[in-house]
Amino acid sequence: MELQFALYSAGVLAPGLSSLSDWLAWCKTRQPVAADTTLLPLPLALPANERRRSSQVVRLALACAEQALARSPFAPDQLRSVFASDEGTGEVCQQMLEALATTGQVSPSLFHNSVHNAPAGYFSIATQSRQPSVSVSLGGESFGAGLLCAVSETCSSGQPVLLLAYDAPLPQPMRSLLPIAKATASAWIIASADAPSPAQPPLGRFALSLNPGAADRGDTPAAWLPAAWRGNSSAQAFAVLALLANASGSCEFAFGAQRICVRLMQSPAAC
């Protein structure tokens, strides 16, 4: 079975890439990117106090969301949201582990910033949205988990959904356990065919399907993605967005005991 959805707007952040058009341009040339780090603008939508206390991963998720919201046909407070990350708040967790190993105590902001749904909490504060939000993970397969949640949520609710898929770099020594060295994020504003149809045409229409019993084919993250971050769970989102550059094709990747297949049904030109 297939679930269909339209992508209305997208944000992209990675080293040297600060928009969807940056990414689609890179896909055409595939030239090495000069920049080593991801630019993370301060989340101006947050109250000053919260902004000051916000961690790198909160800045990453919020900056990427802002890109997508800038071209969204739906108001921020109309959007349900899904946040997907391998170990999104890993850097904060390491700070907490360090505090426990040294002072034995944990400060209030360290603790509440360590929860996996911290970026989602800050997003709801920044947008003043009381819409439902969920934060999910499936390790290195977290993008697939997030996409499945977002697509099933718009299909079952008939409302548009914002998907954020992101990974923030881990410091040492945690990085030796989980080698995430570069920040990558993408934001997707999607809606099912049953959602209110905006005047703005979508960037593309996609079909998602699950393929059971094919897990033994192993995972092959697209070898052409930049080597510095192709192992990030959120890099798989970049492979799907790249379909827009070719105006056709499909992408498949491991998801638990299954595989997820995402097919571009209708390219930008036809939308």
Added chain:
Amino acid sequence: MPGIAAYSTLHAAGADNHASWQAISTGRTGLKRNALPWCSLPTWLGEVPQVNDLRLPDELEAWDCRTHRLAWLALRSTDLQQATGRLVERYGASRIGVILGTSTAGIRSTEIAYAHWHAHGQWPAHFDYRRTHSLDALCRFSAGLLGLQGPMLTISTACSSSAKVFVMAQRWIDCGLIDAALVGGVDSLCLSTLQGFNGLQLLSSEICRPFDAARSGISIGEAAGFVLLDREPAAINLVGGGESSDAWHMSTPHPQGLGAQAAMRQALQAARLGPADIGYLNAHGTATLANDRAEAAATRAVFGPDAVPISSTKGVTGHTLGAAGVTEAIVVIQTLEQQRLPPSTNLREVEPALGLDVILEPRQAGLRHAMSNSFGFGGTNCSLVFGRAS
């Protein structure tokens, strides 16, 4: 309307479904003064002592951590395993999803490993982060044990984690992605949550007393709970779920509980019920000053003052954080099965200003529908309504 095919609960006051209901329905607490060898905070805990010396079978040793020991004990339930076998036969293993909630995941293992790294400059030789801490480990471990191959993921939204798993499962069933789902969650005692809540001054040095005029914070517990949901209705069903965000503060609820109100109203709407149809509300009821006040305000706004019998069972189990949603969903399921309302325990005097009909003594009741509330850091709210088939 997914049916409850089977369930299994494990917490400080009950090692199985029967023992749990005995404690919950009579208000017998499982909380004890903290005697952990690795934490000296003056607090009360809902510890599951069986896990301390438990050894997982050899083939599972790589997955060994406190969280998976709790999961393993709860997944041993014969009821749950037999019902899973029947559903696998009916639908196939790839049509049964695995959606589990946790907030701590296996962070206790990394706390121990990190202390080792600090002392020796290297990680312990056999430390396996992916299988003993990573957020996805619980799903892979549980799916492997039961032989399930459907779509899986972990929800981690602090203390609403294992309530939201029910809503996600219903959505996947509605979309035709799966025919059944193992939902639930596990959280284990660890320094991160004990010291974290202590830093926030939300950890009580006394036993927790939800809704008491003199309440002074939470007692932390650990738990594992699993529910097998079938797309076919059963004697007890999940009839609706509601979710919302507070958009207010990272660790303090909105004072009027506006987010909590929205979650309860949406759950009623999804269940096509009115407030008067709910015969029992299992509160989030953590026993912090702010939570109980905000939840009471939200409950009064949705149901009216003193209008719905309410209790918090956290006085029995402790606040089991990422496992609280499923632990209390199972309390609601058992309440509907037994037609008996569980009391709020450790209470001396209900704060009168709360305006709640707090259940002080266990009592029989004829009820069709009951609700469970779960709220968490980041302002995440989830309410679930369960119902008895007519």
